[in-house]
Structures are given as structure tokens and as C-alpha cells.
Amino acid sequence: TQLLEQSPQFLSIQEGENLTVYCNSSSVFSSLQWYRQEPGEGPVLLVTVVTGGEVKKLKRLTFQFGDARKDSSLHITAAQPGDTGLYLCAGGVRHNFNKFYFGSGTKLNVKP
Amino acid sequence: DVKVTQSSRYLVKRTGEKVFLECVQDMDHENMFWYRQDPGLGLRLIYFSYDVKMKEKGDIPEGYSVSREKKERFSLILESASTNQTSMYLCASSSNHIQGSATGELFFGEGSRLTVL
Numbered sequence: 001t002q003l004l005e006q007s008p009q010f011l012s013i014q015e016g017e018n019l020t021v022y023c024n025s026s027s028v029f030s031s032l033q034w035y036r037q038e039p040g041e042g043p044v045l046l047v048t049v050v051t052g053g054e055v056k057k058l059k060r061l062t063f064q065f066g067d068a069r070k071d072s073s074l075h076i077t078a079a080q081p082g083d084t085g086l087y088l089c090a091g092g093v094r095h096n097f098n099k100f101y102f103g104s105g106t107k108l109n110v111k112p
Numbered sequence: 113d114v115k116v117t118q119s120s121r122y123l124v125k126r127t128g129e130k131v132f133l134e135c136v137q138d139m140d141h142e143n144m145f146w147y148r149q150d151p152g153l154g155l156r157l158i159y160f161s162y163d164v165k166m167k168e169k170g171d172i173p174e175g176y177s178v179s180r181e182k183k184e185r186f187s188l189i190l191e192s193a194s195t196n197q198t199s200m201y202l203c204a205s206s207s208n209h210i211q212g213s214a215t216g217e218l219f220f221g222e223g224s225r226l227t228v229l
Contacts, residue, residue, distance in 0.1 A: 009152070033217075042116070042202055042220025043155075088154060090218075100218065102147075102155040 004103035023089035031092035135203030144186035
């Protein structure tokens with residue numbers, strides 16, 4: 001059983017479209033991280049959110065942590081082929097910041 | 113440039129063989145991790161270590177062991193490889209010295225793809 005559920009699992013869109021990826025859980029997390037993994041590489045951290053309701057922006061990417069700290073979303077505006085990759089959310093556990101639970105990932109393909 | 117280096121990108125082994133996967137980090141990080149990545153399952157934690165000679169089981173430790181004799185090196189050992197251990201293995205490290213209130217960032221290696229025949 002996956003502690004963090006990501007949706008959708010796959011997404012194929014045209015360049016310029018907007019999209020949202022969701023990361024949901026019934027558990028409360030002390031923090032939520034988003035990583036992007038490109039083929040043949042390890043995941044790379046995009047952002048960490050720690051406060052319920054927090055919104056962070058990274059250029060065309062907007063990340064939100066749910067008020068109850070059980071869910072998060074990643075919104076990409078005007079997607080570009082360079083956004084193609086596997087997006088992973090990871091929930092951090094209170095009192096043990098070394099322990100992260102990863103979602104199953106969203107595979108995004110942005111077509112030119 | 114900070115780096116986590118995994119010794120082998122691709123390995124093919126036979127059932128029953130002993131397999132060593134090596135990981136080295138050059139960031140003087142205290143914590144090191146081994147994950148396996150399978151399609152549709154995300155990353156699952158096998159073992160982690162928060163100090164030299166210290167280790168803790170993750171969520172799927174069965175069939176694996178680890179060794180951390182030096183701070184920069186964390187090895188994953190499959191004593192007797194089985195076909196269900198065919199997977200992508202990712203090593204990561206993190207620091208205890210966190211800036212602000214954010215939790216530690218994981219720095220990953222490029223992965224080792226293991227096929228067990």
C-alpha cells in the first residue's frame with residue numbers, strides 16, 4: 001500500500017499547455033518535497049514545503065502544501081519539452097527528518 | 113560540484129550470486145540511503161545509515177544487507193540474488209545541518225540497474 005498517492009500516473013501534453021499533478025495521503029507529514037527525475041539520472045530536488053497552506057513558486061512551477069499537510073499539488077504553466085520527466089513527491093516524517101515516503105510518481109511528456 | 117557516485121550503472125547477475133553495490137559521496141554527509149525504484153511503486157527505502165557503522169532497516173530490508181565502514185561510503189549487499197531483486201537501485205545522502213526549518217534535501221546518485229537472471 002502506497003502511503004502517498006500521485007495522480008495522474010502518466011500525462012502527455014502539448015507544449016504551452018498547463019497541468020497539475022496531485023500528491024495525496026491520509027497521513028500528516030511534517031514536510032513535503034517534490035523531485036524531478038530525468039531518464040538515466042537520479043531524482044533532483046525542486047522544492048520543500050513545510051507549512052500548511054504554503055505556496056512556493058519556481059519560475060513556471062507552483063507548489064502548494066495542503067492546509068492539513070496531507071496533500072500537495074504541483075502546477076506547471078505553459079509546459080515546455082524541458083519539463084519532461086518523472087515527478088515524485090516525498091513526505092517527511094515528524095521527529096525523523098531522515099525518513100521520507102515517496103509517491104509512485106507522475107511521468108510527464110511534453111511534446112513540441 | 114557535489115556528487116553521489118554509484119559504482120556500476122548496469123549489472124547482470126545470475127540467481128544465487130552475491131552482489132555488491134557501492135556508493136560514495138563527497139559532501140561529508142552524515143546520512144546515506146539505499147532505495148529501489150520500480151515502475152508504479154516509486155522509491156522504496158531498503159536501508160539507511162546516520163553514522164559510520166550505524167544502520168537502520170527501511171521498509172523493504174529483506175534479502176539485503178548494508179555496510180558503512182567509512183563516512184563517505186555506503187554499500188548494499190545482496191547475499192543471494194533473486195529474480196525479484198531485478199530493479200533500479202538508487203543511493204542518496206543528506207546532511208543533518210539543515211538551513212532554516214526545512215527538512216534535509218536528498219542528493220541522489222545516477223542509479224544502478226540490476227538484472228538478475
